[in-house]
Amino acid sequence: QVQLVESGGGLVKPGGSLRLSCVASGFTFSDYYMSWIRQAPGEGLEWVSYISSSGSNAYYADSVKGRFTISRDNAKNSLYLQMNSLRAEDTAVYYCARHAHVAFDNWGQGTLVTVSS
Amino acid sequence: QSALTQPPSASGSPGQSVTISCTGSSSDVGGYNYVSWYQQHPGKAPKLMIYEVNKRPSGVPDRFSGSKSGNTASLTVSGLQAEDEADYYCSSYAGNTNYVFGTGTKITVL
Numbered sequence: 001q002v003q004l005v006e007s008g009g010g011l012v013k014p015g016g017s018l019r020l021s022c023v024a025s026g027f028t029f030s031d032y033y034m035s036w037i038r039q040a041p042g043e044g045l046e047w048v049s050y051i052s053s054s055g056s057n058a059y060y061a062d063s064v065k066g067r068f069t070i071s072r073d074n075a076k077n078s079l080y081l082q083m084n085s086l087r088a089e090d091t092a093v094y095y096c097a098r099h100a101h102v103a104f105d106n107w108g109q110g111t112l113v114t115v116s117s
Numbered sequence: 118q119s120a121l122t123q124p125p126s127a128s129g130s131p132g133q134s135v136t137i138s139c140t141g142s143s144s145d146v147g148g149y150n151y152v153s154w155y156q157q158h159p160g161k162a163p164k165l166m167i168y169e170v171n172k173r174p175s176g177v178p179d180r181f182s183g184s185k186s187g188n189t190a191s192l193t194v195s196g197l198q199a200e201d202e203a204d205y206y207c208s209s210y211a212g213n214t215n216y217v218f219g220t221g222t223k224i225t226v227l
Binding site for chain 2: 035037044045046047050059061062095100101102103104105106107108109110
């Protein structure tokens with residue numbers, strides 16, 4: 001079955017950097033667009049970024065544009081999110097999710113990122 | 118891109134139906150038939166319940182249905198069951214390679 005497992009979250013100071021990873025299994029990873037979606041504590045969902053199946057195209061929410069970079073390694077069935085210049089408002093659980101039918105049909109369990117001094 | 122507007126809460130007794138709305142604009146909900154709905158239990162990842170306005174993924178009970186009129190989409194849960202108590206989020210493609218989520222609605226089964 002489809003599995004998405006995120007890692008890399010943790011506590012980081014404002015202005016710092018963090019790299020999240022998501023390892024996929026149970027499907028042909030290279031066939032699918034992938035997204036990062038976040039959820040601040042007690043809040044709703046916010047789409048962050050998505051990347052095409054080949055990795056040649058990437059798109060970002062305005063709130064993270066210029067600070068976050070999405071990438072993938074299809075040989076390793078892995079998705080990444082490099083987060084730089086982190087702010088307190090970036091504190092959230094970060095989910096990786098698979099695209100299908102212009103929706104997000106499978107989600108990982110999430111990894112918590114806390115930005116605090 | 119502003120979040121889509123959902124009522125904060127909705128409720129119903131077991132066996133009843135509940136409908137929640139998701140209001141956007143002509144730039145998102147009204148402009149594309151790419152509305153999806155997600156169920157999220159506390160501490161869990163969201164689960165896709167409806168895609169492309171009214172289609173159900175395999176394994177989702179037919180008690181869940183979706184519709185859209187103009188800039189407002191709706192999710193109806195019929196024959197409410199205790200396990201349906203959860204947060205529900207709508208989402209829409211918003212053009213220019215953007216996606217937007219709704220503010221979320223907590224469904225309580227009385």
